[in-house]
Amino acid sequence: MRNSKENGVDRRKFFKVAALGGLGISFAPSFMGKSIAQEVKDGKEPAKPKTNVEDALKHPRTATSMPGKYPAKVVRVNHQNAVVDNKPGKKAAAEMLEKAMLSLTGAATLKEAWLQFVKPGEKIGLKVNPVAGKSLTTSHAVTQSIIAQLEDAGIPRKDIVIWDRREFQLHETGYTKENYPGIKITGTERKDEEGSYYNKEGDLYSLEMIDKDWYYWADVDGEYDEYTLPYMVNEGKYSYFSKICTQEVDKIINVPILKNAGASITLCMKNLGYGAITNTSRLHKQLWGDTSAEVCAFPPLRDKVVLNIVDGLKGCFNGGPGANPQYIINYNTLLAGTDPVAVDRVGYDIVIKKRIEKGVQEKDSPRGRKFMEMAANLKLGEHRLEKIDLKEINLG
Amino acid sequence: MRYTFALFTLLFLLLTVAQVIAQTDLPDLDAKEKKDVKIERNEVYSGNSLWGYINGGADLYLEYGFDKMRVIDLTIEDENLKIDLYKMEDAVSAYGIFSVNRFRCNEKAKGWMHSCITGYQLQLATGPFYLSIINQSGSEKAMKASLALANKLMGNWRDDYLQFPGMPGKPFTKMHYSNAKIIQGRLGMDNGFQMWATYFEGLENYTLMVIPVKEEEARFNLGFLTEVKGDAVDILIKNIKEKTGSATSQWYFAKADKALILLESKSSIKKITGYIKAIEAASEAELQEL
Structure with missing residues (x-):
C-alpha cells in the first residue's frame, strides 16, 4: 500500500480543486453524488407495511399473559457499589435482585417470591443480551444471581437454559458450559466446531432451530447474500420464531441491558421481539417499533415471559445497541417487573435523562416512546408513566 | 509518436487506477511481526453481513454507506484490544460515522487530523476508513499500544484526511x-x-x-x-x-x-x-x- 500522494492522488488538493467551481457552498464531489433529490410527499409519513399481528390477537390470553402478575408495577433498586473495578459485582447484584423480587411480589421469603413465577419441573429460559460483546453483555453477576436464586427456589440447573439468537455470541461473551456447568447454553443461529453454518447436506444448522408453525409476517421482503443469510436464517416476508421459545422452554425470564437505541431504548420488548425471530434486518427501517411490540403479542412470548429483569448495573446512553466505551456508564441500577411495557417506560426515562444530561439530546421526543404505545394498545402493559407504580430502593 | 504517447498515457492511467483500487483493500496486521501479540480473531464482514457482527447496530453504518470491515481481537502484553476497521464508501462516509461516534474526546492522536482519544478508545477517520480500537483496562499502556496499532494499520493513509473546502473563513477556525x-x-x-x-x-x-x-x-x-x-x-x-x-x-x-x-x-x-x-x-x- 502506498501513500495517496505517491499515487498521484492528493485527496486534499483534489477536494480543494473540486471546490473551485463558483459554488456557493462547495463540498467534495462525493457529497454531491450521494445527495440526491428528496422524495417527500406532503410531509406525511409513508404508509406502513402490513403485518399479521391480528393473528396473534386471535389466541386467547392465559393467566401468565403479559403484562403478567403485576401489571404496571416496577421496582428499581439502586446500589452505589454495584460496579467495582469496572465490573458488575456479584454480591451487589445478588442483593439488588433479592430486594427487587421481594418488593415486587410482597413475598415473605425469596423462595416464595420466585415460586410465584416458576415451579420445579418447568424449563426456564433466561433470555440474555450478548449483542454488544464483552464490554456490555448482560452481566454474569446478574445472570449468576438469577440462577443461584432459582436454584434456591428448587429449580435444578438442568432445567435452566441461557439463550439468545446467536449461540456464538453467547460463547464470545462468556456464556459457556465451562462458566455455567450443568446449564444449557443455546441459540437459534449457530455454527459447528469448524465454524461452518451449514451441515453436510448444505442446510443451515439454524433451520433446525426454527418453528414454522409460529411466524411474524410483514409485507417487507428480506433478501440476503450468502454471507448474511446465516445471521438471518431465511429470506422473504416471514420471520419464524425460534424453537427455543416455542418448544424448549416453559417460562422465560427476560434479562436485557439498559441501553439506548438512537433516541429510544433497547430493553425488554426489543430484546424479545428481535431476539426470538429470524429474518429481522428487513424490519428495522419501517417497522422497528412495530416489531418490538407486535412480536411480543404472539403466545410464545406473550404467555411465557413471566419476569423482566433489566441489568442496569452498567449500560449505555448512546451508541447502543453496540458498545462504544465513551457512552458506557454505571447506572448502578436494576429494574424488575412482570409488565415489560412498564419496565421499558421506566428504563426509557433513565436513559433519556442521561442523554439529555450528557448533551447528546436536548429533549425527549414522543417518537422514541411510540413502540410502547403500540404495545399498550396490544394490551401487553402500561406505557403511561403516571399510571406506573414505581418502587425505588437504594442500597449501598 | 502520438499513438505511443496516448498508449503510454492510457497505461499510466490504468496503473494509477489499479494502485488506487489495491490501496482500498482492508489493511491487516502481520501476526508474525511481534511475538508478544496474540491475535484471537481476525474476520472480515462485507455489505449486509455486518448484521452478523453488530446486528441492529449495523443500520447506522449501512446508512452511511458501509463497504466492508475487519475485526481483530488481540492481546498485546496482557492488554486485550479490539480493533474495528471499517471501510466506508468514501471519505465523507468515513468522517460521518466518526463524527457521530466520537464524544468528549480527551485529545487527538498525534498526526491524525480526525481522531479522538478517550480512556478506553481510540478512534480516527482517514480516507475511506473509520478505525476504532477499544481497550479493556483504560491504562496508558493500552492506549500506547492502540496508537502503535493505528499507525501500523493506517500509516499509509496518515495524510489522507477529509477537508472541508469552500467553507466560511474567519472567525470560523x-x-x-x-x-x-x-x-x-x-x-x-x-x-x-x-x-x-x-x-x-x-x-x-x-x-x-x-x-x-x-x-x-x-x-x-x-x-x-x-x-x-x-x-x-x-x-x-x-x-x-x-x-x-x-x-x-x-x-x-x-x-x-x-x-x-x-x-x-x-x-x-x-x-x-x-x-x-x-x-x-x-x-x-x-x-x-x-
Missing part, C-alpha cells in the same frame, strides 16, 4: 470544523444531532454537515444541506417553523448554489454578526430570518 458532524439519514441524526431530528422527519438521502458552535457569547448551529431539490426545502422550512416550539432559538436560512444553509442561533444576532458575514461571503447568498 479549524477548531470549528473539527467539531463538524456529517449526517446522512435518520439514524445518523438520532445518534449525532438529535436536536434537529424532528425537523428532518420525512427527508431521506440527504447529506448534512452541521457545525455546532458553543462559545461564551456565540452559540449557534450551522448546517449545510446539499443537493436539496423539489419541495424538500419547503417541507424542511415548514417543519422548522412548526416545530421550533417555545422559540428559544432563531432560525436563518439561505439558498446557495448547491446547498441550503441553515443557521439556528441561540445568541442574539449582534453576537454572531462576524460569523454571518463570513457565511454570506463564502456562499454568496444572503441569510434570511425564518
Whole structure:
C-alpha cells in the first residue's frame, strides 16, 4: 500500500480543486453524488407495511399473559457499589435482585417470591443480551444471581437454559458450559466446531432451530447474500420464531441491558421481539417499533415471559445497541417487573435523562416512546408513566 | 509518436487506477511481526453481513454507506484490544460515522487530523476508513499500544484526511470544523444531532454537515444541506417553523448554489454578526430570518 500522494492522488488538493467551481457552498464531489433529490410527499409519513399481528390477537390470553402478575408495577433498586473495578459485582447484584423480587411480589421469603413465577419441573429460559460483546453483555453477576436464586427456589440447573439468537455470541461473551456447568447454553443461529453454518447436506444448522408453525409476517421482503443469510436464517416476508421459545422452554425470564437505541431504548420488548425471530434486518427501517411490540403479542412470548429483569448495573446512553466505551456508564441500577411495557417506560426515562444530561439530546421526543404505545394498545402493559407504580430502593 | 504517447498515457492511467483500487483493500496486521501479540480473531464482514457482527447496530453504518470491515481481537502484553476497521464508501462516509461516534474526546492522536482519544478508545477517520480500537483496562499502556496499532494499520493513509473546502473563513477556525458532524439519514441524526431530528422527519438521502458552535457569547448551529431539490426545502422550512416550539432559538436560512444553509442561533444576532458575514461571503447568498 502506498501513500495517496505517491499515487498521484492528493485527496486534499483534489477536494480543494473540486471546490473551485463558483459554488456557493462547495463540498467534495462525493457529497454531491450521494445527495440526491428528496422524495417527500406532503410531509406525511409513508404508509406502513402490513403485518399479521391480528393473528396473534386471535389466541386467547392465559393467566401468565403479559403484562403478567403485576401489571404496571416496577421496582428499581439502586446500589452505589454495584460496579467495582469496572465490573458488575456479584454480591451487589445478588442483593439488588433479592430486594427487587421481594418488593415486587410482597413475598415473605425469596423462595416464595420466585415460586410465584416458576415451579420445579418447568424449563426456564433466561433470555440474555450478548449483542454488544464483552464490554456490555448482560452481566454474569446478574445472570449468576438469577440462577443461584432459582436454584434456591428448587429449580435444578438442568432445567435452566441461557439463550439468545446467536449461540456464538453467547460463547464470545462468556456464556459457556465451562462458566455455567450443568446449564444449557443455546441459540437459534449457530455454527459447528469448524465454524461452518451449514451441515453436510448444505442446510443451515439454524433451520433446525426454527418453528414454522409460529411466524411474524410483514409485507417487507428480506433478501440476503450468502454471507448474511446465516445471521438471518431465511429470506422473504416471514420471520419464524425460534424453537427455543416455542418448544424448549416453559417460562422465560427476560434479562436485557439498559441501553439506548438512537433516541429510544433497547430493553425488554426489543430484546424479545428481535431476539426470538429470524429474518429481522428487513424490519428495522419501517417497522422497528412495530416489531418490538407486535412480536411480543404472539403466545410464545406473550404467555411465557413471566419476569423482566433489566441489568442496569452498567449500560449505555448512546451508541447502543453496540458498545462504544465513551457512552458506557454505571447506572448502578436494576429494574424488575412482570409488565415489560412498564419496565421499558421506566428504563426509557433513565436513559433519556442521561442523554439529555450528557448533551447528546436536548429533549425527549414522543417518537422514541411510540413502540410502547403500540404495545399498550396490544394490551401487553402500561406505557403511561403516571399510571406506573414505581418502587425505588437504594442500597449501598 | 502520438499513438505511443496516448498508449503510454492510457497505461499510466490504468496503473494509477489499479494502485488506487489495491490501496482500498482492508489493511491487516502481520501476526508474525511481534511475538508478544496474540491475535484471537481476525474476520472480515462485507455489505449486509455486518448484521452478523453488530446486528441492529449495523443500520447506522449501512446508512452511511458501509463497504466492508475487519475485526481483530488481540492481546498485546496482557492488554486485550479490539480493533474495528471499517471501510466506508468514501471519505465523507468515513468522517460521518466518526463524527457521530466520537464524544468528549480527551485529545487527538498525534498526526491524525480526525481522531479522538478517550480512556478506553481510540478512534480516527482517514480516507475511506473509520478505525476504532477499544481497550479493556483504560491504562496508558493500552492506549500506547492502540496508537502503535493505528499507525501500523493506517500509516499509509496518515495524510489522507477529509477537508472541508469552500467553507466560511474567519472567525470560523479549524477548531470549528473539527467539531463538524456529517449526517446522512435518520439514524445518523438520532445518534449525532438529535436536536434537529424532528425537523428532518420525512427527508431521506440527504447529506448534512452541521457545525455546532458553543462559545461564551456565540452559540449557534450551522448546517449545510446539499443537493436539496423539489419541495424538500419547503417541507424542511415548514417543519422548522412548526416545530421550533417555545422559540428559544432563531432560525436563518439561505439558498446557495448547491446547498441550503441553515443557521439556528441561540445568541442574539449582534453576537454572531462576524460569523454571518463570513457565511454570506463564502456562499454568496444572503441569510434570511425564518
